[in-house]
Amino acid sequence: MLEKIWRKKPTSIDEEPFSVRVDKVRKNSVPIHVAIIMDGNGRWAKLRNLPRVAGHHEGMKTVRKVTRFANQLGIGVLTLYAFSTENWKRPRFEVDFLMKLPGEFLTTYLPELIKENVRVEMIGDFSALPLHTRNAIKNAMEATAYNDGLILNFAMNYGSRLELVNMVKEISELAKDDKIDLTDIDECLIESHLMTSHLPEPDLLIRTSGEVRLSNFMLWQLAYSEFVFTDVYWPDFDEEYFLEAIEEFQMRSRRFGSVTDEVNIVRS
Ligand code: FPP
Numbered sequence: 001m002l003e004k005i006w007r008k009k010p011t012s013i014d015e016e017p018f019s020v021r022v023d024k025v026r027k028n029s030v031p032i033h034v035a036i037i038m039d040g041n042g043r044w045a046k047l048r049n050l051p052r053v054a055g056h057h058e059g060m061k062t063v064r065k066v067t068r069f070a071n072q073l074g075i076g077v078l079t080l081y082a083f084s085t086e087n088w089k090r091p092r093f094e095v096d097f098l099m100k101l102p103g104e105f106l107t108t109y110l111p112e113l114i115k116e117n118v119r120v121e122m123i124g125d126f127s128a129l130p131l132h133t134r135n136a137i138k139n140a141m142e143a144t145a146y147n148d149g150l151i152l153n154f155a156m157n158y159g160s161r162l163e164l165v166n167m168v169k170e171i172s173e174l175a176k177d178d179k180i181d182l183t184d185i186d187e188c189l190i191e192s193h194l195m196t197s198h199l200p201e202p203d204l205l206i207r208t209s210g211e212v213r214l215s216n217f218m219l220w221q222l223a224y225s226e227f228v229f230t231d232v233y234w235p236d237f238d239e240e241y242f243l244e245a246i247e248e249f250q251m252r253s254r255r256f257g258s259v260t261d262e263v264n265i266v267r268s
Contacts, residue, residue, distance in 0.1 A: 031203035040209025040233030058235035085159030117149030124158035
């Protein structure tokens with residue numbers, strides 16, 4: 001148990017210092033879009049005899065760390081799964097707490113995000129969020145709308161199945177109204193009706209906490225992404241674990257169904 005609480009990756013004597021490893025990241029094949037399922041907040045808290053929400057609060061600090069590091073590495077988009085369409089099933093107190101976190105995060109860090117040229121965006125069903133959550137996100141989106149650095153994209157009240165159902169409804173309406181022909185339905189049209197229509201597909205998906213599943217996250221968009229699963233709980237995830245995931249990504253051979261052996265082609 002204790003080992004799990006204090007577990008930090010042991011640094012071997014011959015391991016290169018962090019800064020050297022950062023310098024060695026190949027800048028031309030950094031993932032353009034990284035998506036993260038931030039999992040393990042509750043278990044992190046439980047190990048410390050803290051309430052689950054303490055884990056979420058600590059997890060918010062990790063959001064800041066990974067945002068800054070992603071920006072430093074030149075990643076284009078960082079999508080963070082902050083609240084799923086299924087998370088409403090959690091106890092009311094926990095849901096209320098999670099709904100307050102964007103407000104707290106953005107109040108605390110918005111000046112820093114603006115200074116660092118980060119653009120805040122959101123995917124998910126905005127309309128069902130409490131007004132204070134909507135206002136916090138809307139305000140941050142407006143304040144950062146002209147930034148052209150990292151896109152920090154919160155998936156909030158997001159569910160991939162809901163997104164796919166909505167896409168089917170929208171396209172069916174177009175067909176019903178004779179605005180498109182059935183032969184017009186292709187991958188491009190489908191993508192243009194997803195919440196991520198303005199974003200490239202994730203090159204890399206990271207999930208923390210040892211769970212190995214997608215939990216209704218970006219089911220269409222992750223078709224050709226590289227997956228990295230780590231045992232570390234989200235509040236303990238830091239720049240070093242993030243770097244490890246990037247290093248792992250850069251070792252992968254991405255073929256997109258073809259046969260080339262080229263390592264790590266980022267699809268344009
Ligand atoms: C899953 O862990 C985590 C969540 C459902 C919430 C994630 C939210 C944050 C990390 C904070 C987000 C911050 C901002 C700024 C929006 P879990 O609670 O399911 O953990 P468990 O599996 O150990 O119980």
